[in-house]
Amino acid sequence: MANMQPSSKITIVGSGVFGISTALWLARSGYHDVTVLDMQATASTAYDPSSGIDSASADLNKIIRFSYDSEVEYQRLATEAAEMWNEWNRDIAASPEDGLPERLRGGDRRLWWNAGLLRISCKSEFSDFELRTLENMESEGIRDFQFKSNDEQDLQRAKERGWAHKLDPCRRQERLGVHKAVLDSTAGFVYAYKSCAWAQHLAVKAGVKMVLGPERGKVTGVSSRDNHPVVSTADGCEHVVDLVVVAGGGWTPSLVPEVRDLLETTAGSVVTVQLPKDRNDLWDKFAPENFPVVTWGMKQDKEVYSFPRDENGVIKIGWRKTKWTNFDEVKGRRISVPKTAHVTEQKETRIPKPALDGIKEYISEILPELVPLGISSTKLCWYTDSIDNSFVIDFVPGRPGIAVCSGGSGHGFKFLPILMREVVKILEGKSQDTVYGQMWKWRSSTSPTRNGLEQAGGRGDGPSVLSKQVMASEADWKFGY
Template sequence: MATLTPKSKIVIVGSGVFGISTALWLAKSGYEDVTVLDMQDTASAAYDPLSGIDSASADLNKIIRFSYGSEIEYQRLATEAAGLWEEWNREIAATPADELPERLREGDRKLWWNAGMLRMSSEDDFGDFEVATLENMEREGIRESQFKADDEADIARAKERGWAHKLDPCRRQERFGSHKAVLDSTAGFVYAYKSCAWAQHLAKRAGVKMILDPLRGKVVDIATKDDRPVVVTADGLEIAADLVVVAGGGWTPSLVPEVQGLLETTAGSVANIQIPKDQSDLWSRFGPEIQPVITWGSRQGKDVYSIPRDENGIFKIGWRSRKWTNFQDVGGRRISVPKTAHVTEEKETRIPIDALNGIKEFITINFPELVPLGISSTRLCWYTDSIDNSFVVDLVPGRPGVAVCSGGSGHGFKFLPILGREVVKILEGKGGQTVYGQMWKWRNSPGAKRNGLEEGEQGPRVLSRQKMAEEGDWRFTV
């Protein structure tokens, strides 16, 4: 690929976190001809999943955490991103309402909520990940922000700093006589769709062009002509570029066959409980002022999270013990592709019954007061796993001028304000000089594959083999 210049024509496929952050930082770095293509009109719908947008980025909310076990580089980048989330909150608060994206003019006019995150064990001891996280935070000098729920010194410090009320929101010590948890007072959540809408607003303001349309913005092929990449859209238009960055989330493997074995499209399982505003006690208890983000895990495979209710009363619970695949024919290959509520030809809003039962178990044990409300909706959240949970940002071998920016593996959203800064360095050929360029480079597995990429269509995670939960399963059996 020729060296990029400020006049280079750069096309980004996808307006989710990876795409929009890259576009924003390219513009901030002086690149004048950046265009984002997307088959969904994320501008008009402001990325809102309730308005028909399907992607991992188009979500109600996302966890912002800094606990990364032994992965200190991700912990450091997440901590740096936290400062930019704070900047975005301040900028939005200082911006006149009529100059904000429409979805940010009403309701909560902030993106990032420092509600804390309670890493809660379902057992009587901490797992290896928790132990490694605390050791790393000790070395980094930020252990003071972590409060163990059964440590007297930590409890006293939590009281001094106003966090004690979030140490045991499920009253586990009172009800079960045991409560193993660590409260991370630096963590919390963001309104995901509003955050993407704000990033898109900043990118447009910086000069990035957007083509967000089911035909003109839908990329069906990326060809090569005269050693340059050419993007072909669903309406037959051909767009020649100096660089094409494929940041299509769950649709990336469909556009770049070379990622097979390195990236795979998978779905997480999400359920929502609608908390009525007229039930003031529940409304207050599950708001971010009282309720932290909660993760609930064990060595036996329990892996569930919850996020405080949003401004509309939606309490979101996610099940992460297993991620699902959906294999179809794409260009003569059998690969996993999204099957969403709105965009794909085959629609799906249900989740597997195993996932729903795991979510219901979490609610029944930890929040029995929500049992009478029942589940109000479910969805599959489609994203892209990498072979080792680390992102993939690099030029595609043998494809002049084509790069991949993907592999969020369920933990990419928190980096929205800062991810593009590191991506630009890689696209400029400086990846070998940065720790993230080395971490995110094109690679093969040195040993056993992770994330189930070795299973293929015969594996246990294939969606067509699951019993899907129907609406009648949403009710709790009391």
């Protein structure tokens, strides 16, 4: 634990969702000397993934959902975050053009779209996870916002509330004779890169200093001297600070190897499909006003999701069935590290063929209108998984003033506006006073699977290792029709 004072010199490593949110909340909590370091130029590019930014946060869009099975604490925090997303939408709508980041000027400024989330079963019955989620929502008093496709009362309520057109937009009942799904009318998506740009804008207004770029902003090491953290950067400088919070996403285990027993850098598989702008039928159908976020076969061995089109006609589709790893030697330890399209020395724009095949199966069955278009692009989205899918936000044992804020495990983005309110409490030594401080503390696991981490004993030769995969080429992007 650090001895936190308003004048404490605080450095945040990473300007992604965890890092920029921590900086914003620290500044708003009265800390005057907060600096964010990042090796990527997230300010000048506004986190836009098309500008060459490699980060899980610098993404096109992210799902906002409140369905958490029995994990009531996350469900409640997500519900609270939704109010802040609404507040951000209102603030942006009321701001003059010159008071906004450039990427939020003109057109529709909304970050958060309440487009709904359609959870489709890939079988003829609902999964146990789905049924438990509905039961939990009943106990929380929010079941009325969920519409089951085979429940007459739900169907009537969806019609009355204007959601009926999103219950089966893929015409599965008509095409296949079966459609088991639940539409969550509280959910939707956010434009991720725009949301990070807005959060960075707020942080700078609150007094946070941004040091970005491959020299001054790139952290090469975090050490200690006289019980103070020392942050080394690629330009050869050493920065002695009172507190350093490592929120480096997929690069976190490389900077703090002690976290390897808690976190592992993994990658999900993502593709995009580009809609032709002269196809008004597709343009209208996949607009967020008409089409929800869709998940297919979650907890049923399919694990695919998709979004409505964005303002440029891009539809993003992701596959989460397998989390890929890429092991390398880091400070004498075998640690999984990112292998991205732009930033890393070894670069990769392809995804493994099983992932592409799974996405193509989803398109063929759920979105057949997109089959003639084929795939437009592929990428690996690198983040960190924890041993239990819960975040890791705590001080590193035995390293005074050094904290880790990571472990998004594929569900952290939705908490951008609110998460670090709880993080500040932890950094101030109040973790014992909050349920989240206890959930996110430094911990171990007795589970034999450990959420898939350290396959084959951490030697890096498990079945999900990227080097063992057959990678899909552009020739595989077309469908065999």
